[in-house]
Amino acid sequence: xxxxxxxxxxxxxxxxxxxxxxxxxxxxxxxxxxxxxxxxxxxxxxxxxxxxxxxxxxxxxxxxxxxxxxxxxxxxxxxxxxx
Amino acid sequence: xxxxxxxxxxxxxxxxxxxxxxxxxxxxxxxxxxxxxxxxxxxxxxxxxxxxxxxxxxxxxxxxxxxxxxxxxxxxxxxxxxxxxxxxxxxxxxxxxxxxxxxxxxxxxxxx
Numbered sequence: 065x066x067x068x069x070x071x072x073x074x075x076x077x078x079x080x081x082x083x084x085x086x087x088x089x090x091x092x093x094x095x096x097x098x099x100x101x102x103x104x105x106x107x108x109x110x111x112x113x114x115x116x117x118x119x120x121x122x123x124x125x126x127x128x129x130x131x132x133x134x135x136x137x138x139x140x141x142x143x144x145x146x147x
Numbered sequence: 148x149x150x151x152x153x154x155x156x157x158x159x160x161x162x163x164x165x166x167x168x169x170x171x172x173x174x175x176x177x178x179x180x181x182x183x184x185x186x187x188x189x190x191x192x193x194x195x196x197x198x199x200x201x202x203x204x205x206x207x208x209x210x211x212x213x214x215x216x217x218x219x220x221x222x223x224x225x226x227x228x229x230x231x232x233x234x235x236x237x238x239x240x241x242x243x244x245x246x247x248x249x250x251x252x253x254x255x256x257x258x259x
Contacts, residue, residue, distance in 0.1 A: 140233035
């Protein structure tokens with residue numbers, strides 16, 4: 065089971081998303097791109113944990129995804145005008 | 148052997164949906180269309196990969212990997228609609244550019 069190959073392909077797709085992160089004409093475009101990159105980083109950590117057969121990296125993926133969710137909600141509430 | 152085939156097919160499904168979501172995020176003309184492609188990446192791309200990792204973890208006897216993968220899958224399934232809804236509402240409230248706004252704007256009609 066080729067976890068490393070899958071992780072490399074997903075990482076290349078995340079690098080392609082940096083184009084939208086740099087160029088995006090609105091703030092929400094950049095936030096969507098960074099949120100997607102964040103989830104992809106979590107998936108890569110899960111795949112690396114399966115490759116090493118060590119469950120420590122899965123905790124790291126869960127924490128990265130949780131912090132990305134909090135940041136996304138914070139920025140969207142700020143753009144909406146509530147804060 | 149059959150477990151390897153199932154896990155590889157799930158990984159191929161996830162890579163296909165992540166690829167189509169990335170292509171949509173690069174080429175879509177509008178902020179809201181890009182939001183739709185972003186949910187395509189997270190939900191349909193992330194869930195098959197996590198389920199494949201859970202099946203692999205239960206197969207090799209390392210139960211912690213399986214249970215943690217299922218927990219992460221459940222959390223992603225809960226977090227993605229909330230984040231996408233908040234982002235879409237913020238994009239509408241902060242006057243993001245919308246293509247063909249005069250043709251279909253049901254949300255703007257409802258909140259007036």
